[in-house]
Amino acid sequence: MMASYIPLILMLAAGMFLAIVLLKLHQWLGPHRPNDEKTSTYESGMEPIRSARERFSVKYYMVAVLFILFDIEVIFLYPWAVNFRALGLFGYVEMVIFITILFIGYFYILRKGALKWD
Amino acid sequence: MDIIEPLVKIVFIFLITLTTVAYLVLVERRVSAFIQNRIGPNRVGPAGLLQPVADIVKLFLKEDIVPKAANKFVHSLAPLISLVVAMTTFAVIPFGNSIHLFGRDIKLMIADVNVGILYILALSSLGVYGITLSGWSSNNKYSLLGGLRSSAQMISYELSMGLSIIGVLMIAGTLRLDKIVESQAQGMWYFWRTPISFITFVIASFAETNRLPFDLPEAEPELVGGYHTEYSGMKFGLFFLAEYANMITASAIIVTLYLGGWQLPFVGHIGLPDLAVSLLQIAAFGVKVGLVLLFFIVIRWTIPRFRYDQLMNIGWKVMLPLALANILITGVALLW
Amino acid sequence: MTLLASLELFDIIFYFFAFVTIVSAAVVVFSRNIVHSAFSLMFTFFGVAALYVMLNADFIAVTQVLVYVGGILVLLLFGVMLTTKVISVEMKTGTLQTLPASILVAVLAGTLCGIFWITDWLTPVARNAELPATTSSGIGRALMTTYLLPFEVASVVLLVAMLGAAMIARRERKR
Numbered sequence: 234m235m236a237s238y239i240p241l242i243l244m245l246a247a248g249m250f251l252a253i254v255l256l257k258l259h260q261w262l263g264p265h266r267p268n269d270e271k272t273s274t275y276e277s278g279m280e281p282i283r284s285a286r287e288r289f290s291v292k293y294y295m296v297a298v299l300f301i302l303f304d305i306e307v308i309f310l311y312p313w314a315v316n317f318r319a320l321g322l323f324g325y326v327e328m329v330i331f332i333t334i335l336f337i338g339y340f341y342i343l344r345k346g347a348l349k350w351d
Numbered sequence: 352m353d354i355i356e357p358l359v360k361i362v363f364i365f366l367i368t369l370t371t372v373a374y375l376v377l378v379e380r381r382v383s384a385f386i387q388n389r390i391g392p393n394r395v396g397p398a399g400l401l402q403p404v405a406d407i408v409k410l411f412l413k414e415d416i417v418p419k420a421a422n423k424f425v426h427s428l429a430p431l432i433s434l435v436v437a438m439t440t441f442a443v444i445p446f447g448n449s450i451h452l453f454g455r456d457i458k459l460m461i462a463d464v465n466v467g468i469l470y471i472l473a474l475s476s477l478g479v480y481g482i483t484l485s486g487w488s489s490n491n492k493y494s495l496l497g498g499l500r501s502s503a504q505m506i507s508y509e510l511s512m513g514l515s516i517i518g519v520l521m522i523a524g525t526l527r528l529d530k531i532v533e534s535q536a537q538g539m540w541y542f543w544r545t546p547i548s549f550i551t552f553v554i555a556s557f558a559e560t561n562r563l564p565f566d567l568p569e570a571e572p573e574l575v576g577g578y579h580t581e582y583s584g585m586k587f588g589l590f591f592l593a594e595y596a597n598m599i600t601a602s603a604i605i606v607t608l609y610l611g612g613w614q615l616p617f618v619g620h621i622g623l624p625d626l627a628v629s630l631l632q633i634a635a636f637g638v639k640v641g642l643v644l645l646f647f648i649v650i651r652w653t654i655p656r657f658r659y660d661q662l663m664n665i666g667w668k669v670m671l672p673l674a675l676a677n678i679l680i681t682g683v684a685l686l687w
Numbered sequence: 688m689t690l691l692a693s694l695e696l697f698d699i700i701f702y703f704f705a706f707v708t709i710v711s712a713a714v715v716v717f718s719r720n721i722v723h724s725a726f727s728l729m730f731t732f733f734g735v736a737a738l739y740v741m742l743n744a745d746f747i748a749v750t751q752v753l754v755y756v757g758g759i760l761v762l763l764l765f766g767v768m769l770t771t772k773v774i775s776v777e778m779k780t781g782t783l784q785t786l787p788a789s790i791l792v793a794v795l796a797g798t799l800c801g802i803f804w805i806t807d808w809l810t811p812v813a814r815n816a817e818l819p820a821t822t823s824s825g826i827g828r829a830l831m832t833t834y835l836l837p838f839e840v841a842s843v844v845l846l847v848a849m850l851g852a853a854m855i856a857r858r859e860r861k862r
Contacts, residue, residue, distance in 0.1 A: 237464050237465070238462065238464060238740050239354070239357070240357035240442065240462040241442055241461075241462045241470075243358060244438075244461055244462065245439050247365065248435040248436075248438040248439045249431070249435050253431070255434075255588070255589060256430075256586065258585070259415060259585030259586070259588075263411065263412055263585070264412075266414065267414075267417075269419075271416055272417065272418050272419045273419065273420075274418050274419075274420050274489075274490060274491050274581070275580055275581060276491070276493075281420075289495075291855065293499050293502075293503050294762070294766065295855065296503045296507060296663075297503070297506060297761050298762060300506040300509070300510060300758055301759060301762060302845050302849055303510050304509075304510065304753060304754060304757070305841075305845060306842070307517075308750050308753060309830070310517050310678070311520065311526070311823060312746065312823045312824065312830060313827050313831065314517045314520035314521045315520055315526060315824050315827055316824050316827035316828055317520075317521040317524065317682070318524055320827075320828070325683075325686060327835065328682070329679065331839060332675060332678075332679070334839075334843060334845075335842055335845055335846060335849075338845065339671075341849065341850060342849055342853045347855075348664075350659060422722070425726070464745065466749045469749040472749075472753060473749050473752040473756075473757065476752070476753055476756065476757025476758075477752075477756060477757065479757070479761055480729070480761075483764060484764075487722070487764075487768050495768075499765075502761060502765075506758070506761060509757070
């Protein structure tokens with residue numbers, strides 16, 4: 234089975250090679266005359282006000298947390314889906330229970346407004 | 352382990368992808384011009400056919416500007432990650448049945464791995480890094496906001512993407528893409544066997560490739576250039592290339608999962624030589640991918656952009672329950 | 688394909704990924720820049736995923752990438768990027784509790800070495816012998832039969848985690 238992954242490694246290496254060649258070629262062909270104005274942070278032509286390293290809304294963090302939880306659920310579904318025909322009704326009922334339990338959590342989150350963007 | 356065969360296939364795929372990207376950009380500009388009643392680029396070469404060459408030369412000759420405030424290393428690394436991820440996702444997609452050339456059977460996919468479709472999902476979850484890191488490393492407010500928005504959007508829609516695939520997996524009973532294509536023989540394409548799954552998957556693909564109506568990471572009126580505001584020259588070009596390569600891969604996945612892949616109904620029964628059949632199947636795959644790409648382009652120029660709260664609401668409150676409901680419906684239909 | 692040649696390639700690949708995993712893990716621990724640490728963790732996770740592939744556990748490898756690289760690391764990066772002070776501050780931790788720490792490390796190392804010693808490792812011959820072609824369907828069947836209860840309990844664990852996440856969001860609302 235290992236052998237079937239060797240082309241993947243090759244492809245990753247080839248992709249990396251392509252990207253590096255493009256970047257190096259660009260460095261070699263393009264001009265390089267930086268000055269203070271050019272390398273200052275772009276802010277619609279104004280002097281940049283403070284840095285971009287500010288605090289941001291916790292919502293983005295929330296999305297990532299919820300993503301992990303649901304992602305794990307999805308991963309549990311894959312091996313089940315592949316065996317769906319073999320498992321039949323029993324497997325279906327088990328999965329309905331699994332999904333229902335998670336859906337209780339989903340509705341709770343909705344009601345608490347964790348997914349509200351306004 | 353023969354190493355030459357996969358290498359040849361990789362070079363072949365890379366060349367095809369790069370040429371397609373170059374001409375896809377031209378097609379997109381021409382189609383948008385047509386939709387907006389303009390002419391579009393037609394000066395470089397006959398009918399503007401050399402425009403992509405001019406674009407590439409221009410990208411190479413521009414100065415590479417790295418802002419003082421940026422984190423230099425991550426700033427250069429981010430476009431590299433984006434491109435590598437975009438170029439390597441194609442590895443597990445079968446672009447034809449096996450072909451008999453030079454005295455041996457060559458399977459027309461680069462890596463024949465057991466986890467197939469999951470490899471694609473895993474790699475596309477890496478696409479988030481190129482965008483997040485470019486947004487962060489630029490140390491620019493627009494970039495950071497664009498990067499953040501984009502990563503939140505991509506992980507949200509990745510869920511619906513993963514869930515909508517399950518409908519197909521339940522019917523096909525395998526994760527391997529070549530087997531999934533084989534199970535769609537005789538026109539039993541999955542897009543009409545699990546229509547809800549098809550629709551959610553296509554919508555999620557639009558969001559994953561950051562195309563309009565989901566191109567919030569680079570919404571020009573609010574965020575200037577989004578995550579690549581501080582990129583110039585070929586570094587910007589890499590992001591651009593990655594975006595279009597992702598689009599091609601997304602179309603190829605849609606074709607493979609829902610539109611029968613390289614299957615061309617009845618072509619096996621009219622008594623053509625094997626080689627001709629194989630070539631016809633590759634052509635069928637190419638044409639299908641092309642049509643889906645055209646669909647991507649037409650949608651971009653006809654539908655307005657969502658607001659960010661609308662986008663997140665669709666992802667979490669419409670797509671997610673819909674994809675889950677599809678699993679339950681497919682289950683009932685299969686058991687019945 | 689001769690057995691010997693394939694084994695050599697196998698070993699080279701194994702040592703390459705083991706090296707990547709350990710070096711990047713060391714960077715995670717020793718780097719002064721927290722973003723570099725988080726970034727290096729990506730390579731650690733990848734290396735581990737590659738090692739899973741070499742153990743013929745392809746489904747686990749993909750899960751490793753999907754959950755750890757695609758989810759948990761994004762969460763970590765968000766956490767790092769969205770906190771004002773963390774990036775500019777050099778991470779310095781004083782060396783405290785040297786004696787208990789070294790005892791703990793010694794015990795851990797001893798246990799690990801002991802396990803290395805006792806375990807009946809797969810010999811190269813066993814490595815090639817009768818392995819299932821695909822692991823995902825086996826995992827699916829096991830989940831639905833032998834490990835049914837843990838599987839359903841997993842959903843309850845996920846539910847509890849969701850409730851916790853909702854608590855974070857609610858605190859944000861009150862402010």
